Amino acid sequence: MAALMAFRGAGLWPFALLLIAAMVPLVLSTVQALRLDSERQRWIAANELPPVAMRMSPKGLELACEGAAYPVILPWGTVHGFKQVKIFGQFVLELKLAPGIGATTAGVRGLDQPAVRAVVKPSPLLKPTGLYLVKSLDQPVHVIDQALKHFSNGKASIVS
Numbered sequence: 001m002a003a004l005m006a007f008r009g010a011g012l013w014p015f016a017l018l019l020i021a022a023m024v025p026l027v028l029s030t031v032q033a034l035r036l037d038s039e040r041q042r043w044i045a046a047n048e049l050p051p052v053a054m055r056m057s058p059k060g061l062e063l064a065c066e067g068a069a070y071p072v073i074l075p076w077g078t079v080h081g082f083k084q085v086k087i088f089g090q091f092v093l094e095l096k097l098a099p100g101i102g103a104t105t106a107g108v109r110g111l112d113q114p115a116v117r118a119v120v121k122p123s124p125l126l127k128p129t130g131l132y133l134v135k136s137l138d139q140p141v142h143v144i145d146q147a148l149k150h151f152s153n154g155k156a157s158i159v160s
Contacts, residue, residue: 040135043135043136052064053132053136053137054132054144056147056148056151057151058151059075059076060073060074060075060076060078060079060107061073061074061076061079061148061151061152061156062074063095063110063131065110065113065115065116065119065131066115067114067115068110068113068115068116069113070109070110070113071110072108072109072110072111072113072116072120073107073108073109073110074097074101074107074108075107075108076151076152076153076155076156077098077107077155078097078098078101078105078107078108079095079096079097079098079152079155079156080096080097080098080155080156081096081145081148081152081156081157081158081159082094082095082096082131082144082148082157082158082159083096083158083159083160084134084141084158084159084160090133090134090135091133091134091135092131092132092133092134093131093132093134093137093141093144093158094131095120095131096159097120119131141158144158145157145158
């Protein structure tokens with residue numbers, strides 16, 4: 001715009017219009033990203049969430065579950081990771097445990113709580129309902145996946 005004002009008779013108007021048209025997608029994508037972030041912040045403010053959904057360490061995975069008295073602790077050998085599924089139009093991370101893992105497995109703590117059983121896998125006949133809404137997490141799914149792979153030495157990941 002400054003060049004157009006400086007060189008009024010140079011005929012730069014078509015080029016200026018092309019430059020403005022090229023910037024429209026960038027502006028729109030920025031507006032959309034800001035709108036999605038504000039929507040996520042409003043959702044988090046409206047819903048009571050635990051301050052920490054999950055913690056990862058070289059020893060294992062610690063998961064907070066709504067309604068549970070204490071967190072679920074799982075050594076890395078018991079966790080395959082998470083599966084991202086769509087339930088009622090919402091993306092959810094569903095916990096995937098190794099076969100045969102239960103509340104009495106060595107090193108596992110917290111799977112016997114009723115609130116945890118309801119979301120993880122209450123029985124072989126029922127399908128799990130999911131553990132975390134993706135939009136409630138403060139980190140993107142790909143960042144959580146990288147952290148899972150790092151702390152579990154590549155044993156756990158998020159699959160779609």
